[in-house]
Amino acid sequence: MIEILTPAELARARATGALVADILHTLKSRCEVGTNLLDIDRWAQAMILAAGAQSCYVDYAPSFGRGPFGHYICTAVNDAVLHGLPGDYPLADGDLLTLDLAVSLNGIAADSAISFIVGESRPAESVALISATEDALRAGIAVAGPGARIGDISHAIGTVLSAAGYSINLDFGGHGIGSTMHQDPHVSNDGRPGRGYTLRPGLLLALEPWVMVDTNRLVTDADGWTLRSATGCRTAHSEHTIAITEDGAEILTLPTLTPA
Template sequence: MIEILSPTDVLRAKETGALVAGILQTLKSRCVVGTNLLDIDRWAQAMITEAGAQSCYVDYEPSFGRGPFGHYICTSVNDAVLHGLPYDYSLVDGDLLSLDLAVSHGGVVADSAISFIVGDMRPPESVALIDATERALQAGIAAAGPGVRIGDISHAIGSVLSAAGYLINTEFGGHGVGSTMHQDPHISNTGRPGRGYRLRPGLLLALEPWVMADTATLVTDADGWTLRSVTGGRTAHSEHTIAITDDGAEVLTLPTP
């Protein structure tokens, strides 16, 4: 299903996007050496509940996971890149942590992810991974607009990731959002320009470039959810929800300065 939102629903989406961005930035500020992933999940739950919003993850039970997910946020550490199931682990200096959060508020969903390094260490490989996904995300956003095709966004994202030297997995990528978290169209992180669905004002898209240091192959943890690099190399993931407008695209999940 591809859902085109009314102007009123897009305004609600902006509110949801601001909520998601605020929660992620608060969580990032609290993530220090010694922080436990289960505490991050509890903090996310408290903030979502306080806002009168609903988690998109707790009851999430897709075919590829061992559901329901049962937690409020995805916490992926180091070689984990997607769907990281929170567990009893305390962060150490230099860990690369990705937080992925999707929330529904006022009947509209926003979805965003950030990757950052915990503590004082700055491993060059981790810095490069994060930088590549953030630049690819910006390229995808810049390519989006009315009349643009999905392949144009995929090509913009993939060009940045490939130029940075990373292999690209096409099993998981961006997607439409609206009244539910995952909708059509699928947005691969690489593709051919001029192909695919033509974007229309009122369409919400979650763009999410992610990469692994030295492979494009994923392996699923015994928890049935967490997706890791098959080589154990580090990973990064960046995501924003955008709304297609009459004259371009608006990012709904930007943090407030």
């Protein structure tokens, strides 16, 4: 299903996007050496429920997972990159942490992910990974607008990731979003320009470039959810929900809170 939102629904989407972004912003500010992933999950739960919103993850049970997911946020550390199931793990200095959050508020969902380094260490490899995904996300958003094709976004993302020296996995990518978290169209992180669905005002897309240092193969943890690099290398993932407007693309998942 490809869903086109009305102006009233788009206004609700803006509120959901701001909520997701502000929760991620707050969680990042609380993450320090020694913070437990289970605490992050509890904090996310408290903020989602306090806002009168619903988690898109707790009851999420797709065919590829061992569901339901049962937690409120995905927490992926170092070699984990997608669907990171929160567990009893205290963060260490230099850990590369990805937080991925999807929430529904007033019937509209939004989805966003951020990767960042915990503590004082700044491993160059991790900094480069995060920068590549953020640059690719900006490139994908820059070409999104009415009349553009899905392939234009995929090509823009893939060009940046490839130029940075990373190979690209096409099994998981971006997606449509709206009244439900995952919808058509699928947005691969590489592709051919001028191909695929033509973007229309009112379409919401979650764009999510992600890469691994030296592989494009994933392995699944024994928990049935967490996806890791096949070689144990580090990973990063950046994501925004955007709305196609009459004159371009609007990023819905930007925080409204000021830095602490």
